Amino acid sequence: EPEVTQTPSHQVTQMGQEVILRCVPISNHLYFYWYRQILGQKVEFLVSFYNNEISEKSEIFDDQFSVERPDGSNFTLKIRSTKLEDSAMYFCASMATASAYNSPLHFGNGTRLTVT
């Protein structure tokens, strides 16, 4: 069964450094997402991406965050200057269709980001 893959599985970085989290969504999917989950807490929406542009973003997704789909297969989340509070599990997800609200989200296994 096709799956969403994320790399790396764990990233440790120093405060103020830039990090790029990578995702390969399922190939025929159209909608892409980033969510984050601080340890033991809720799954928070960051951003959705459709047709090569941001569809919607949350208040969390400020100027230090950016997303890109550079080559038609990868979907990246960049954090320009990491803060301690950015430490979390970051999940990439994709959805098969754009118009249907009846399609499930397929999640990757996540990247655990630790900012020291």
Next chain:
Amino acid sequence: QQPVQSPQAVILREGEDAVINCSSSKALYSVHWYRQKHGEAPVFLMILLKGGEQKGHEKISASFNEKKQQSSLYLTASQLSYSGTYFCGTETTGTASKLTFGTGTRLQVTL
């Protein structure tokens, strides 16, 4: 904006039933249910659509009350494998642009 789930946590003995509720302050187009095991990604269980109800699994089913903006997940004859955190995800715009997850319900099934 975030859906509220209740209870926050529940402990069951194997074979017992449980109900998890999800309540939204906004009108809903659809409600998704996911289960997350510790250290893993959320896994899709089922979707309930406006105007309908979908049963995803034999012993795990759900209902959707559009007027009350609520959904409930029913777990019957629970098994050890049901343990995990259950999240509802709500869609309020009719598009796929954003799924907002609830506060989560931690379920533990014991022998």
